[in-house]
Amino acid sequence: MKNESLKNSTIFPLGEKVESDHFIGDAYLQMVFTDEAPLNSAIGNVTFAPKSRNSWHSHKVGQVLLVTGGEGWYQKEGEQAQLLKTGDVVNIPPHVKHWHGATKDSWFVHLAMTPGETEWLEPVDEEWYNQL
């Protein structure tokens, strides 16, 4: 049933499975815009399968997320995780430690615009995630 929400939200291509130590579970990435101009940022379409998420990390310049499908979590260090739904837009400030990913029961799809570099940190604790 919940997979229907992915089906309905597949606006941009799913892309390839992310092979990275900075992700847990099945996540997929399709770059949808990589030209140098006119933006100061590439645009990636990121799809998280249920339970999938990235590790804690921060962005040197910041990041903008545009949620195009499903439900997921965004958590800044020291704050409660925020539930994100289709249509939500998040401005992640520079140097703020955070993670994002799907909920346990739903796929989660967002466009990510990341003008600068990313610093990867430790994984999100499994027990803690499971209690969300």
Add this chain to the structure above:
Amino acid sequence: MKNESLKNSTIFPLGEKVESDHFIGDAYLQMVFTDEAPLNSAIGNVTFAPKSRNSWHSHKVGQVLLVTGGEGWYQKEGEQAQLLKTGDVVNIPPHVKHWHGATKDSWFVHLAMTPGETEWLEPVDEEWYNQL
């Protein structure tokens, strides 16, 4: 029937009807991102009802369109109109005269990222549009 495609593509809010001489028909705009940082551009969600389109115009820095629903046209001056569908991404170069809008039969929804100013020109010829 075709209105279903709008229903399915309403990822971001429809916003307000555009009241502008630079648009023909019913178009709607919702700004979804207007913060100064970290992007060099605001992001607007533009929805065109069937037959709706903007006038010929150009962007001083360029524009990126991310099509999130429906079907529409994008035409550069001197070239054939291109049919755009959900998932298409367009990089509109600086100073290129063009227009975009819905097809006669479909709603058309795109995100628009416009880093610089826009110069508005004449409307798209009605007879010409009707022959697309």
